[in-house]
Amino acid sequence: MRPEPRSRDETLALRRRLVGSSCKLFFSNDPVKIVKAKGQYMYDENGRQYLDCINNVAHVGHCHPAIVKAAHEQSQLLNTNTRYLHDNLVDYAERLSKTLPGKLCTFYFLNSGSEANDLALRLARQYTKHEDVIVLDHAYHGHLTSLIDISPYKFRNLGGQKEWVHVAPVPDTYRGLYREDHEDSVTAYANEVKNIIEQAQKRGRKIAAFFAESLPSVGGQIIPPAGYFQKAAEHVRKAGGIFIADEIQVGFGRVGKHFWAFQLHGEDFVPDIVTMGKPIGNGHPIACVATTTEIAEAFAATGVEYFNTFGGNPVSCAIGLAVLDVIEKEHLQAHATEVGNFLMELLKEQKMKHPIIGDVRGSGLFIGVDLIKDQAERTPATAEAEYLITRLKEEYILLSTDGPGRNVLKFKPPMCFSKEDARFVVDTIDKLLTAMENEDLNQQQTSTGAT
């Protein structure tokens, strides 16, 4: 029934005709057609191998056989909704609960990070009876109506800021309000949250939640200073609000040191809600909301059912369980620390060599390389970053940029990423940056010679 494989250009033409053009392609001028993937490698229609440095969804590696097997076995047996009892659902909830602080012991299963964040918002509002939300600047929490409202990255270009949304500065110690030279950036950034709450309260507004990615990703691969979450949470809770940690990009051992990125703020820090997505099913549409008994009970007290047609079905839960198994069996969390540290070291060596590299920051296999035009102003090197990732793609390395200046190279590869891969990508970056520097030098000499 299905047509023969199409040429890249034919696929592209059909896509332009049939798929909404709001759905963007990477390298839209010369997009890549991928037909196969394995581990940290992707392959185009001509069999060329690309190193994938960005796909945090293929968490334990593209097409991991253990995940494929778990999906297939369960698919043959049963795939139905959670209105019937099934072991996979409870086994999975139990396994997840063991990775989290004891208080986070009630689970909801859904199909996407966006669905999870929307439910988190509903839970927060039902529990606190408040409406307002504080978010970090440049944050992105999902594609749904309710989440665009709390995503400055989106609403600034769409409907604008709602009266119930408050934007706190990103706790970015490299290019934010309070930097590495500040004596106490933790308190300073948390006080910004405190001030926002006070201003809001003066206008009669009531805070339902502080909503933050544990490590702001779209915001520019930011590592908030440890302790910031506790202090921010303290102010928010005093105002009757709760703390929601969005772990959709960074959970499941990626940060190496901990299973969850919010734990970078200290073992004692416990959010009121944690949302999970992307890596949770290694590409299968799964998501999860974990919360406290109190919040879940307040939500149930309305008497209104929460039903998610596909969420928590036996296949999704089998896949979720298999992902946890592989992370454990293959020691991927420790591996993320080891390879992440190695990659950070290599990148820091490049920082010494190439002045365009302003900052190298990260934790485990979540790393940002902030490219700048000048050391004094730290002006984002937007065009250079764009050029670099295009050149990298021609060298069969998939990397991308993030941050409001689109100048931060973001590494968030499948967790099986190796030291050899790290060495290969950094060597290539070195080669390309050196070439860019030489070109600059040539251009300067040419233009000097011309005057």
Added chain:
Amino acid sequence: MRPEPRSRDETLALRRRLVGSSCKLFFSNDPVKIVKAKGQYMYDENGRQYLDCINNVAHVGHCHPAIVKAAHEQSQLLNTNTRYLHDNLVDYAERLSKTLPGKLCTFYFLNSGSEANDLALRLARQYTKHEDVIVLDHAYHGHLTSLIDISPYKFRNLGGQKEWVHVAPVPDTYRGLYREDHEDSVTAYANEVKNIIEQAQKRGRKIAAFFAESLPSVGGQIIPPAGYFQKAAEHVRKAGGIFIADEIQVGFGRVGKHFWAFQLHGEDFVPDIVTMGKPIGNGHPIACVATTTEIAEAFAATGVEYFNTFGGNPVSCAIGLAVLDVIEKEHLQAHATEVGNFLMELLKEQKMKHPIIGDVRGSGLFIGVDLIKDQAERTPATAEAEYLITRLKEEYILLSTDGPGRNVLKFKPPMCFSKEDARFVVDTIDKLLTAMENEDLNQQQTSTGAT
């Protein structure tokens, strides 16, 4: 790594501890544990076979081997996001476009019906620059914040009705405002929409969309009179709004006569947006929004990307394609007509026999049986319906109720449902209703004897 199968009671205890109690179980006093399913049959932990009359998600049959195979083959090759080109995405969009009127030629892929309806809302608002939505009474369009707002079935028990939401009467000719004896219920119901628009406009409100399930399901398995959609759409479009057909429950050939339920209003009727979910992936989390070029272009004109992490991935599209293949190969649409008509006939015979059956309505394998306490008032027989489905479950038949009075038995079985299955369930209903009538008679005699 995984524990041994648990007893039903152990699973239940764990579920009560770990899963939010807003997530309800069928037959919550004595829930069913299902471990296996095939076609239209489900099996509990003791191997007992249940006939599934309600799962429209397992559209071509539980665990259909062709769907399982398609998922497995693609899972082994590649599962990544739509920022790379892939044939499955365009092949699938092309195949879906062939089932739809030519104008509906732009597609977005997502993970759930809720995500699809939320995007439909965003598209409508972006295109019309209006905010307001007209919905049918008792409608349910999804579990997200934005959709609870347009679901009277939910918002009446939660936050209440927003100022931008307008509720039109359900075009229910059995127990609605205008009934089977009305000379022109089509015009009468459409005029209700016209009046709502006029009232809204007087208050300065502007209509973005009329949002309706092509066959209202939660509303009570309603079959709107043919032609109503055209007339309603006419009024809505005159007001600058668009018509959104929610086909999440009823699309993909279920209604028999047509592939899409909105086509029951005539081949000439074309909605501006169609949303798809539930049956689209036979249980795999997929959903789709189909719309016109104009609406898609207005959405893209903002310049803001729409990215859905899992939506439209090669595995989801492979499954979507396989579902279309099976519907075609197994002639399931024609089968739905044949078996649906047969089932309707059997049920209508029962209506002659049992006065509790007030109405039998449907199209293909979407059928409602409206149970009443009396012919004059058509009072919903809520308790009797509840009792009947509990007794049916004890006879290993899974059926459920819907409608504001929870008195409408709803049939929406997997499409492989057979005439034998139809005969079996109707015979059992006959037996149970007869027993209920005899009990009533005995009680009446007893109480007569006692006075």
